[in-house]
Amino acid sequence: MTSQLAARSSRLVSRVGAVARSAKAAGSKVLLVLASLALVAGCRQDMHDQPRYKALRPSTFFADGSSARPLVEGTIARGTLQGDEPFFTGKDGKDDVTELPFAVDETVLDRGQERYNIYCSPCHDRTGSGNGMVVQRGYRQPPSFHIDRLRTAAAGHFFDVITNGFGAMPDYKAQIAPRDRWAIVAYVRALQLAQHAAASDVPGGDPTKLAKPAAEGSEKKH
Ligand code: HEC
Numbered sequence: 377m378t379s380q381l382a383a384r385s386s387r388l389v390s391r392v393g394a395v396a397r398s399a400k401a402a403g404s405k406v407l408l409v410l411a412s413l414a415l416v417a418g419c420r421q422d423m424h425d426q427p428r429y430k431a432l433r434p435s436t437f438f439a440d441g442s443s444a445r446p447l448v449e450g451t452i453a454r455g456t457l458q459g460d461e462p463f464f465t466g467k468d469g470k471d472d473v474t475e476l477p478f479a480v481d482e483t484v485l486d487r488g489q490e491r492y493n494i495y496c497s498p499c500h501d502r503t504g505s506g507n508g509m510v511v512q513r514g515y516r517q518p519p520s521f522h523i524d525r526l527r528t529a530a531a532g533h534f535f536d537v538i539t540n541g542f543g544a545m546p547d548y549k550a551q552i553a554p555r556d557r558w559a560i561v562a563y564v565r566a567l568q569l570a571q572h573a574a575a576s577d578v579p580g581g582d583p584t585k586l587a588k589p590a591a592e593g594s595e596k597k598h
Pocket of ligand 1: 492495496497498499500510515516517518519533534537538542543544545546548560564
C-alpha cells in the first residue's frame with residue numbers, strides 16, 4: 377500500500393516536472409501572462425470601488441445637495457482667455473469698433489468669402505441683397521447690406537450681429553470662430569463696395585466695358 381502510494385506520488389511529481397519543463401520550453405511568456413493576470417485580479421476590486429461620484433449623483437456632503445461643484449467665479453479654461461475685447465466682442469467699451477482688428481489681405485477676404493457663402497448666403501444671398509434660398513422659401517427677409525444704414529454701419533456692428541444674432545436672425549457664435557467672423561465682416565464690406573463702386577474706382581479698368589452692370593444675379597449661377 378505505502379509502496380503503491382510512493383510510486384503514485386513519484387509519478388505525479390515527474391508529471392508536474394514535465395509540465396513545468398514544457399512551460400519553461402514555451403518560454404517565460406506563460407508565466408508572464410499568469411503573473412499579470414494575478415495582478416489584474418488583485419487590483420480589480422479597488423478600481424471598481426473608487427471613492428468618486430457618478431455624474432449628477434446627489435450628495436449629502438455639500439449644502440446644496442449636489443455632487444457637481446460650480447466653477448469658482450472667474451474661472452477661465454486654459455487657452456480660452458478672451459482678453460482682447462474689441463477682437464472678441466466687436467466693441468470698444470460701449471461703441472462698435474469701426475475698423476477690423478487686424479489687417480485685411482487677400483487670404484482674409486478669400487476665407488471671408490468662403491465662410492460667408494456657407495453661413496450667410498442661404499438667407500442674405502451671395503450678393504448680400506437679402507434674397508437667399510431660405511428667404512425664397514418663406515423665412516423672414518433680412519435687409520439688404522446695400523442700404524445706406526448698413527453701408528455706413530461700423531464693422532463692429534456686423535461682428536456683433538454674427539456673434540449675438542439680431543431679431544429673427546440666429547447667432548453664429550458657436551459655428552464661426554471670432555477670426556472667421558471678422559473675415560466675413562471684411563467680405564461683407566467688399567460686397568458693399570462692389571455694389572457701390574464707380575467705374576473710376578477700378579484701377580486701369582476700361583470704363584466702356586465697366587459701364588454696363590451684369591444683368592444676371594449671381595444667385596442664378598448655382
Ligand atoms: C437663417 C437666415 C439667416 C442667416 C443664415 C443669416 N442671417 Fe443675417 N439676418 C437674417 C434676418 C431674418 C435678419 C433681419 C432680422 C430682423 O430684423 O429681425 C438679418 C439681419 C442681418 C443684419 C442686419 C442687422 C441690422 O442692423 O439690421 C446683418 C448685418 C446680418 N444679418 C448679417 C449676417 C451675416 C454676416 C450672416 C452670416 C454669418 C448672417 N447674417 C446669416 C437672417 C439670416
